[in-house]
Amino acid sequence: VNANIEGPTIYDKIIAKEIPSSIVYEDDKVLAFRDINPQAPVHVLVIPKLRDGLTMLGKAEARHGEILGDLLYAAKIVAEKEGILDGFRVVINNGPSACQSVYHIHLHVLGGRQMKWPPG
Numbered sequence: 001v002n003a004n005i006e007g008p009t010i011y012d013k014i015i016a017k018e019i020p021s022s023i024v025y026e027d028d029k030v031l032a033f034r035d036i037n038p039q040a041p042v043h044v045l046v047i048p049k050l051r052d053g054l055t056m057l058g059k060a061e062a063r064h065g066e067i068l069g070d071l072l073y074a075a076k077i078v079a080e081k082e083g084i085l086d087g088f089r090v091v092i093n094n095g096p097s098a099c100q101s102v103y104h105i106h107l108h109v110l111g112g113r114q115m116k117w118p119p120g
């Protein structure tokens with residue numbers, strides 16, 4: 001698994017619009033689109049258009065601070081657009097033991113139902 005982490009992912013094709021996605025928000029740096037396997041009535045993925053080494057949060061360096069802030073702010077814009085500002089969750093799965101499956105950093109924005117804690 002680790003050998004392929006640096007390689008291209010399905011999100012490259014989504015960014016290039018080579019495969020379709022349901023886009024919720026887009027600007028020059030960030031793309032937000034609906035998860036193909038939603039875990040809540042609202043389940044949107046927020047990704048940087050340029051991965052720039054951010055396969056996962058655990059690879060973040062100081063230079064990534066700006067894009068990480070942009071991703072978090074885009075999560076708020078998504079929550080607002082989806083009408084879940086009163087209650088939503090933002091998740092980053094980091095690595096295999098956290099069930100990360102796509103190695104291009106992404107925020108899950110989840111809402112539209114009562115969320116449980118701890119998440120399991």
Ligand code: 5GP
Pocket residue numbers: 010021022033034035036037038045092093099100101102103
């Ligand atoms: P992870 O498990 O890495 O945190 O989350 C990856 C997410 O990407 C999963 O929730 C999965 O459903 C979603 N996903 C994987 N392939 C596609 C795809 O082709 N299109 C969309 N919209 N979502 C995808």
